[in-house]
Amino acid sequence: MKILVVGGAGYIGSICTELLLDEGHEVAVFDNFVEGHRAAVDRRARLIEGDLADRETIELALRSTGVEAVMHFAASALVGESMQNPSKYFRNNIANGLNLLDAMIATGVNRLVFSSTCAIFGPPERVPIDETLPQRPINPYGESKLAFERILRWYDEIHGLRFVALRYFNAAGASERFGEQHRVETHLIPNVLKVALGQKPHVEIYGTDYDTPDGTCIRDYIHILDLSQAHILALGAAKSEFYNIGTGGGSSVREVIDVCRAVTGRDIPVVEKPRRAGDPPRLIAASAKIKSELGWEPKFQRLDAIIESAWKWHQRFPNGYSD
Numbered sequence: 643m644k645i646l647v648v649g650g651a652g653y654i655g656s657i658c659t660e661l662l663l664d665e666g667h668e669v670a671v672f673d674n675f676v677e678g679h680r681a682a683v684d685r686r687a688r689l690i691e692g693d694l695a696d697r698e699t700i701e702l703a704l705r706s707t708g709v710e711a712v713m714h715f716a717a718s719a720l721v722g723e724s725m726q727n728p729s730k731y732f733r734n735n736i737a738n739g740l741n742l743l744d745a746m747i748a749t750g751v752n753r754l755v756f757s758s759t760c761a762i763f764g765p766p767e768r769v770p771i772d773e774t775l776p777q778r779p780i781n782p783y784g785e786s787k788l789a790f791e792r793i794l795r796w797y798d799e800i801h802g803l804r805f806v807a808l809r810y811f812n813a814a815g816a817s818e819r820f821g822e823q824h825r826v827e828t829h830l831i832p833n834v835l836k837v838a839l840g841q842k843p844h845v846e847i848y849g850t851d852y853d854t855p856d857g858t859c860i861r862d863y864i865h866i867l868d869l870s871q872a873h874i875l876a877l878g879a880a881k882s883e884f885y886n887i888g889t890g891g892g893s894s895v896r897e898v899i900d901v902c903r904a905v906t907g908r909d910i911p912v913v914e915k916p917r918r919a920g921d922p923p924r925l926i927a928a929s930a931k932i933k934s935e936l937g938w939e940p941k942f943q944r945l946d947a948i949i950e951s952a953w954k955w956h957q958r959f960p961n962g963y964s965d
C-alpha cells in the first residue's frame with residue numbers, strides 16, 4: 643500500500659515507517675519537526691515537511707503522494723504541559739487533526755490509523771482496562787484524544803472514513819536503527835537509561851506508598867515493534883474500531899529500574915519523591931479485543947527484552963539523533 647505517516651519523524655512513527663518499508667509498502671512521512679528528528683526519518687521514505695495547522699499543505703501532500711491510507715501519530719503528548727497550556731493540546735490534537743481528516747475526505751483517502759491513549763480513561767475503576775470502561779480523562783491531553791476519537795466516529799458515519807484508533811499504554815524499546823528520544827523526556831525507561839549512561843545523576847520515583855506490592859506505580863510496557871505491527875494489521879481492518887493495546891502485564895517503577903540495572907550492569911541511583919497528582923496506581927491494558935479481531939499477538943512479553951532493545955539503541959546513539 644501507499645501510506646502517509648503523519649508524525650513519522652517521532653518515536654513511534656519513525657519505527658512504524660521502518661516496519662512498513664521493510665514489509666514492502668511505499669511510505670511518505672509528513673512532520674513539522676517540532677518534536678521529531680530528521681535523522682529519525684527512514685531514507686527510503688519520501689519526506690514532506692509541513693504542519694497540520696496548514697490545511698493546504700496536508701491536502702497537497704495527500705494529492706501528490708496518492709496514498710491509500712494515513713497513520714496519524716502527530717500530536718502534542720505531554721500530560722503535564724497539557725495542564726499548563728490546554729489550548730496547545732486542543733489546537734494541535736483536535737483542530738489540526740481536523741485539517742487532516744478534512745483533507746482526507748477532500749482527496750478521497752478513507753483509511754486512517756490513529757494514535758490514541760489510555761489517558762482517555764482517567765483513573766480506572768478496575769484493571770486490566772478493557773474498551774467498555776467509562777472514559778473520564780483527567781487532563782487536557784486525554785480529553786483532546788477522546789474528543790478526536792468521537793470526531794472519528796462521526797466522520798465514519800457521515801463521510802465513510804474507515805478508522806482504527808489504537809489506545810496505547812506505554813510504548814517502549816527500540817528497533818536497531820530508531821529509538822525513543824523526546825525533546826522533553828517524561829517516560830521512565832529512557833530516563834533510567836540516561837542515568838545508566840551517566841547523563842543524569844539519578845532517577846526520581848514519584849510515590850512509594852501506593853497500594854501495589856512494592857509501593858510504586860504499575861504500568862503496561864509494550865514493545866515498539868509489537869505496537870508497530872498492530873498498526874500494520876489495523877490497515878487491513880474490515881471496520882472502524884477502537885482497541886486498547888498493551889501486553890497485559892504490569893511492571894512497577896522499581897521493577898523497571900531493577901531490570902535496567904540487570905540489563906545495563908550499571909549502578910542506577912534513585913531519589914524517592916512524594917506522589918504526583920493524577921498518577922493512578924495501576925494502568926494495565928486488556929488487549930483481548932485486538933487479539934481476537936485483528937489477530938495481533940505481542941512477540942515481546944518480557945520487560946527485559948524491551949529494555950535490552952532500548953539499551954542497545956542508547957548505547958549505539960548515546961547522544962540520540964543530536965538535533
Ligand SMILES: NC(=O)c1ccc[n+]([C@@H]2O[C@H](COP(=O)([O-])OP(=O)(O)OC[C@H]3O[C@@H](n4cnc5c(N)ncnc54)[C@H](O)[C@@H]3O)[C@@H](O)[C@H]2O)c1
Pocket residue numbers: 648649650651652653654655672673674675676677678679692693694695714715716717718719734738757758759760809810811812813814823824
Ligand atoms: N509514547 C507513548 O508511550 C504514547 C502512549 C500513548 C499514546 N501516544 C501517542 O502516540 C503518538 C506518537 O507518540 P510519540 O511518542 O511517537 O510522540 P513524538 O512526539 O515522538 O512524535 C509525534 C510527531 O508528530 C510531529 N507533530 C506534532 N504536531 C505536528 C503537527 N501539527 N504537524 C506535523 N507534525 C506534527 C512531531 O514533530 C513528532 O515528530 C502521539 O499521538 C501520542 O499522543 C504515545
